[in-house]
Amino acid sequence: MWNFLLQRALLALAVALATSAVTFALLNLSIDPAAALVGDTDDPLVVEQVRKQLGLDRPATVRYAEWLQRLAAGDLGESYVLRQPVLEVFAQHAPVTLKLAFLSLLVTVLVAVPLGIAAAARPDSAWDRLSLTLAAALQASPNFWLGLVFILFFAVHLGWLPVSGDQTWANFVLPALILGTASVPNVMRLTRSGLIDVLQADFIRTARAKGYTGWALLRRHALRNALLPVVGVLAVTLGNSLGGSMVTEVVFAMNGLGRLALNSVLTGDIPTLQMLVLLMALVFVGVTFMADLLNAWLDPRIRVN
Structure with a gap:
């Protein structure tokens, strides 16, 4: 276990150093901060x-x-x-992105996993085809378009939710729905295909012979094995959201890390961009590490290896 933790720590350090070097080189080749700060001048x-x-x-x-x-x-x-330390700038914008990321992940799990389970329980049924159709429709819908549709319907037409800002929890409902539904197709398909494969395994037939059926069979024997690939996808999804969803934060005028990254690019703020890219890399390493630990808890064979 300690060797595993040490390997992950060294991997995080290597990723951080490589990311910082590549980011520094690309930013200095593509952006002139002095010209961006001065603005429109010929002097x-x-x-x-x-x-x-x-x-x-x-x-x-x-x-x-x-x-x-x-x-x-x-x-x-x-x-x-x-003209502030970049850590202070990060601390000012990170809470918005953290709330948005975890709420959107909650939306993904609550929508995708039940749909995938229901579709796998009755493959080739009308419910299965409906779930796959919904996943395809969400996959084909761009985030910015879906965000505008949600704004027009829920905020403008019905007046239920605020259009922009991040002052209250109500401001996070629409953005979380947009980000969460964007990840639903992949998670739903993985849950469905993984559960269908597990339900055809020999140990499931043995469990059925012992009298397990329905939800008891799924909960006690099938889901733990079927959700292993889903955990990895959810980890990547959370990492993307924690890095800042630029399009969603701009559409809903939220002052998070995504909007901070966009403003930093437009103004040539290299220190802030370096900090964001470095922390995003560390977040990905940390989240995937937690996913590995969760997979080891779900599947004892990983612990043995």
Whole structure:
């Protein structure tokens, strides 16, 4: 167990270092923060002066080495635009994204898993075809289009929910529905196919011979094995949401990490972008690690290996 934890810690460190190096190189090749901060001006002297003030006139390797030194000390730098430490900027925007991510994951689980179970319990039935049709329709619907439709119906036509903002829990209902339903097709199909395969296994026939049927058979013998691939997909889905859903946050005017990333790209705020990409990589490693632990709990064979 300790070897497993050590391997994961070393993997997280390697991912963080590789991600930081690639991100630093790409950002410095594609964005000129000095020109972005100055705005519409034809005076190269002004741009050069801002570049010197930010220390961007030095070689990229020197700036990256200094950034790693500050990172080792827990200092992720200061935002070029907001003139605040990037950790403070992250702390201001992260709660919105955290709420949205976990609520959207809850929507995905509550919708996709029951649909997949119901479809697998009666394959090729009318309910199975209806579930697959719904999954295909959701898969073909872009998030921004579905968000606008939900806004027009629930907010404008019915007046039940607010259109934008993140001040109350009611503001999170529509965005969570949009993000959650976007992941429903993959999770539903995986639940359905995994459960159909498990229900054809020998140990299920043995359980039926012992008298297990219906929900008791699914709960005690089938679901734990069928949900193993679903856990991995849900982990990736949660990681994507925690990284910030840019389109959804922009459509609903939510001040989360996705909108912060978009604003940082538009303004050339390299320290903030580096922080977001680095933390997103660490979040993915952490979430997949938790998924591995959950899979080991669900399947004893993984623990033995």
